Amino acid sequence: TDYATILTETRGRVGWITLNRPEALNALNAQVMHDVVDAAEAFDADAGIGAIVLTGSERAFAAGADIKEMEALSGSEMLLADHFGKWSRFAAVRTPTIAAVSGYALGGGCELAMMCDIILAADSARFGQPEIGLGVIPGLGGTQRLVRAIGSFKAAELVLTGRQLTADEAERAGLVSRVVAAADLPDEAQRTAETIASKPLPALYAATAALDVAVESTLAEGLRFERQAFAGLFDTADQKEGMAAFREKRAPEFRHR
Ligand code: HXC
Secondary structure, eight states: OOHHHOEHHHHEEEEEEEEGGHHHTTTTTHHHHHHHHHHHHHHTOTOOOOOOEEEEESSSSEOOOHHHHHHHHHHOOOOHHTTTTTTHHTTTOOOOEEEEEOHHHHHHHHHHHSSSSSEEEEOOOEEEEEGGTTOOOOOSHHHHHHHHHOOOOHHHHHHHHHOOOOOOHHHHHHHOOOOOGGHHHHHHHHHHOOOHHTTHHHHHHHHHHHHHHHSSOOOHHHHHHHHHHHHHHSSSHHHHHHHHHHHHHSOEEEEEE
């Protein structure tokens, strides 16, 4: 499929989505939202894909929502058109998602990275929520996911000052899974994605769902969900194969079912 604002590619069992609006540092306009969500959902529906990498350019993962596009909107237009609503479908993708971040991940760009399961950062990456300087606040989860990721006091400093975190600061704060040299980012992202995609798909889906429940609910609800999801996996062919392979001291051959 051809998209206007992204490039897509399949490398083995890994689906790649590359934001491609270099003239605007990958600012997230409505077309980007439609393209990314459509591409991610297509990968999600494909049992041949076991991990999705979302990335940008060397200079910018994404410099935020498109300021020029939203500047003139009224509050009621924003509400009625649910201008950014479709992004929630990206967060709901079951296939594990990896944000491979180089350069700016600001505003909606930082929020989009936080919708992924894993954030890999180049040493050049910069994370921030600069919305306060535009007279608004984060609107795609920045005040919520950032608090859960790095804690309320670190999150408050970023949201109230607009200050950017370096890749190393973001890693120490717990926002970034791992920092790599900028030149190694694509290979590291592919390697991590391949490792994930080689695992049985039903267990991957159960794991991403359970990890999401952990940040969305109470401990008691999360433990209940985990117990059910764990039990459900015992009805999958891949669980029988994985455990038989262990017993027979051989490599498992998963069929992703
Ligand atoms: C529209 C943007 C953009 C954005 C950059 N551009 N960010 N266009 N929306 N968010 C455009 C610039 O206008 C410029 O195009 C081109 O990209 C290159 O950017 P420069 O500013 O010339 O680059 P540089 O001087 O290197 O500065 C990089 C930067 C800066 C520090 C990242 O671009 C910047 O501050 N951008 C805005 C960051 C921001 O405030 N993001 C939050 C947006 S609000 P032209 O054609 O003019 O040269 C948000 C809300 C999310 O994300 C909530 C949604 C519900």
